[in-house]
Amino acid sequence: MPKREEVYAKVAESLADALGVEQDEISEGSRLTTDLGAESIDFLDIVFRLEKAFNIKVPRGDLFPENLLNNAEYVKAGRMTEAGLSKLREKMPHADLAKFEKDPRVGQIADLFTVGMIVNYVINKLNAGQSQG
């Protein structure tokens, strides 16, 4: 069972390299775009670095879901529908959706992508890998 502190340390190092920030600027609650200045291409860079750092495979859309905001079934009038929230829960079991679910404005969705979310994802991946032997 991977230790959260160890996973966090490697995630923080990967993010610091990818985003050009100091590690002491990063915490579990840091939001990738709002706090750390990440842009869309950085998300791909982050995926590459996580795969290398943890020897895992991150399939497309697994860590950062795609095609949610451009689906009319999931978004109406700038807010995520119940169907969209259901899809989000399914796609992002590693994210804390509690705050977003109370006010599901799509403009706030980027706040879901936090360092802690990535740590959760990696731990789930490592546990799944270990359970497969």
Added chain:
Amino acid sequence: MRWLMVDRFTELVRGKYACAIRNVTLGEDHVHDHFPGFPTWPRSLMIEGLAQTGGVLVGYSRGFRDMVILAKVERMSFYDLVVPGDQMTFRAELEELRDEGAKIRGEITVGDKKVAEGSILYAHVNPKEAPAEAVENFVFNGNFLSLLGIQKRDLERWEASEGGAS
């Protein structure tokens, strides 16, 4: 100014690496601005040459299905100036290749001297989703290989000698 920072590919191995050269001459206008009386090859154009080398490698490795766009210069270090009369050799090695994008690690040498190295990220854009003008003006597709005089027999020879990935 033509935005062609590579004169010739000397090796192009699908899925692995590419090498290309660029000759630097006093005949190019911009070296006289950079700097007046002391012409040097701009480092921004060194990056572009490496990016073009890597971009063609990435595109070629995926059959030029997508437009390959320079998205991020992850890091770049420079060790020496490049001046007219030099011949730069770019070597790009493929580190990552996915549907969304790719990453290369590269170095630039002049003779035996390493003058720069770094890594570059690319994004893949589906031509069907890009503006028509962007697709039309996109130089770094399969036709680029013809421009650089690369023949099919060259590609086969390079791949055979290096056991390139299919």
